[in-house]
Ligand SMILES: [Fe+2]
């Protein structure tokens with residue numbers, strides 16, 4: 001499937017809004033742990049499952065395609081883009097570490113609160129910083145490319161899966177996560 005560059009950028013921005021909601025939910029859970037309360041482990045696991053199956057597997061690869069196009073079409077827009085790949089990898093690995101922590105807790109293994117807080121805090125911080133860089137810098141450069149190449153299409157055939165939480169076909173296994181998103185937006 002190919003997509004108009006402008007539509008791809010619109011979708012990526014929408015993903016960021018949704019990922020920011022996930023990070024807000026995750027931050028709330030970190031606060032609970034810090035306050036000595038029991039967090040909602042199922043919710044943390046659902047958040048990290050979403051981040052793995054959608055953000056890491058679909059959102060980041062789509063961005064990589066966009067950034068490759070920027071490099072190819074406008075080398076003057078490419079400064080610093082070589083940092084994106086390692087950052088996407090780091091985010092994926094941090095997310096996996098956190099998901100492993102939560103799965104270990106669920107299976108009864110001893111994972112210290114400190115470790116969970118540390119891994120979750122690192123994940124939230126790293127991803128927020130990365131998204132801010134993209135919003136404030138990289139996506140603006142992508143806009144410059146769109147201005148000059150209005151009719152440019154990009155092939156995202158390998159990564160055109162729908163968002164299982166915010167997309168048109170919600171996945172049943174994310175019901176609990178959706179309820180939490182609704183109560184977050186109502187508060
Ligand atoms: Fe990214």
Ligand SMILES: [Fe+2]
Pocket residue numbers: 016059063131134
């Ligand atoms: Fe992104």
